[in-house]
Amino acid sequence: MSPLSNAFAFQGGCHCGQLRMTFSTALDPASIIPRACDCSFCQKHGAAYVSDPAGQLSVVMQSPNALRRYRQGSNTAEFLLCDRCGVLVAVVFEHNACMYGAVNARSLEEPTGFASAVPASPQSLAPAEKVARWSQLWIPDVELVTSGT
Numbered sequence: 001m002s003p004l005s006n007a008f009a010f011q012g013g014c015h016c017g018q019l020r021m022t023f024s025t026a027l028d029p030a031s032i033i034p035r036a037c038d039c040s041f042c043q044k045h046g047a048a049y050v051s052d053p054a055g056q057l058s059v060v061m062q063s064p065n066a067l068r069r070y071r072q073g074s075n076t077a078e079f080l081l082c083d084r085c086g087v088l089v090a091v092v093f094e095h096n097a098c099m100y101g102a103v104n105a106r107s108l109e110e111p112t113g114f115a116s117a118v119p120a121s122p123q124s125l126a127p128a129e130k131v132a133r134w135s136q137l138w139i140p141d142v143e144l145v146t147s148g149t
Helices: 040-045 127-137
Strands: 008-013 019-025 035-037 056-061 067-070 078-082 088-095 098-104 118-120 142-146
Touching: 019 088, 035 040, 056 088, 088 127, 098 127, 098 142
Parallel strands: 035 118, 056 142
Antiparallel strands: 008 019, 019 056, 067 078, 078 088, 088 098
């Protein structure tokens, strides 16, 4: 993962600090519109996702056991949560040997300057439609690393 030029680097992570992340994008923050998923899982976590198909996402775990992965609904995407404090930091899926991701904007440090969240309803899409949509909208450059490795 090489740094983006002219990029904004948004830092964030979970509450206890076991998961830290950096979302890098060249987009103007005011043009980034968080998508508040209306599924019951995301609603219970208060999640609203941001991404940039030309951006980058790095999630750093303090230990290999710090990350809990959870699948629900169509099992197409995998939610990334802290194993200790339970904060939902991002969601990922793999397609054609590429890991795509979207960041829970509410796990980023303030202020981000993003636009107001709008509702999104991926549960109304078939799994193949989700993959097609997410492949266009989500970050295709995602790395999950353990601190010190």
